[in-house]
Amino acid sequence: MLKVKKGSNVEILEDRFWIESNIQGHYADVDAKEERETLEQLREHPWEDVVAQRFAETFPWLYSIITDRGRSLFLDFLPLKKGGRYLDVGSGWGQIAIPLSHQGNVFCLDVTVVRLNILKEIARQENRNLNYICGNFLTFPFDDNQFDAVVFNGALEWIALGLNGEAIWQVQQQAMIKACKILSPGGYVYIGIENSLGLKYLFGAPDDHTRLPNLTFLSEEKAKMLYSKTVPNKPLPAKTWSLVEYKKLLADAGFEIVEIYGCFPDYKLIR
Numbered sequence: 001m002l003k004v005k006k007g008s009n010v011e012i013l014e015d016r017f018w019i020e021s022n023i024q025g026h027y028a029d030v031d032a033k034e035e036r037e038t039l040e041q042l043r044e045h046p047w048e049d050v051v052a053q054r055f056a057e058t059f060p061w062l063y064s065i066i067t068d069r070g071r072s073l074f075l076d077f078l079p080l081k082k083g084g085r086y087l088d089v090g091s092g093w094g095q096i097a098i099p100l101s102h103q104g105n106v107f108c109l110d111v112t113v114v115r116l117n118i119l120k121e122i123a124r125q126e127n128r129n130l131n132y133i134c135g136n137f138l139t140f141p142f143d144d145n146q147f148d149a150v151v152f153n154g155a156l157e158w159i160a161l162g163l164n165g166e167a168i169w170q171v172q173q174q175a176m177i178k179a180c181k182i183l184s185p186g187g188y189v190y191i192g193i194e195n196s197l198g199l200k201y202l203f204g205a206p207d208d209h210t211r212l213p214n215l216t217f218l219s220e221e222k223a224k225m226l227y228s229k230t231v232p233n234k235p236l237p238a239k240t241w242s243l244v245e246y247k248k249l250l251a252d253a254g255f256e257i258v259e260i261y262g263c264f265p266d267y268k269l270i271r
Contacts, residue, residue, distance in 0.1 A: 017134075023134055042121040071096070084104040087107045090152070090154065137159065150183060168236065169249070176252075197243070210237065
């Protein structure tokens with residue numbers, strides 16, 4: 001059972017499915033129409049066939065992200081407790097949640113009911129029992145001390161999306177402070193994320209989140225200025241940091257860093 005703070009504005013949509021009232025959000029990889037159509041097909045066909053039909057040729061990068069075993073390879077390196085309670089932030093297509101469910105009880109957090117229903121259908125076909133939370137990590141009223149691990153795989157950099165100009169560093173720090181509070185004693189956070197000083201960026205590759213070159217290694221203020229020149233009237237959607245900055249972010253939130261990995265070619269599809 002999910003533990004939420006007393007008096008919280010959370011509804012139980014159905015068994016193992018909680019929804020934060022007034023939640024608003026969208027998922028970045030496909031639009032709402034594509035989500036609905038995909039869900040309809042999943043209810044009638046094997047999920048691998050649906051994903052291949054919809055994305056293998058038209059969106060091969062997304063197809064790889066959904067289906068490649070390298071997406072969840074980091075789980076082999078985590079000190080997971082058998083039978084533990086785990087929170088997957090930004091659970092997406094279940095690439096982390098489904099393999100993680102072999103270790104314990106997984107709670108999947110995402111921002112739309114349709115997206116979570118897609119995951120629920122995939123999990124049904126994989127014969128896995130998951131828990132589903134529709135909400136925003138920053139505002140969902142989790143009670144403290146209840147998860148053995150919290151996973152932010154490709155999620156922390158986007159955590160300020162839709163907050164209309166708040167400092168991304170501060171929002172990410174708020175998220176880390178909250179993650180620290182909801183962990184059980186001795187619990188872990190895993191973060192899969194880019195290094196803003198990664199070699200490819202220094203050689204001019206565009207930022208993975210904004211598609212702009214020469215942005216990642218800028219300060220947040222200067223990155224916002226560069227982004228606004230290219231995409232007027234929209235706030236910078238995401239920001240990554242250097243290893244030194246990540247260490248400060250985590251230390252200030254109360255964490256002790258246990259291990260740091262450099263993933264080849266990167267954390268998205270580990271080889």
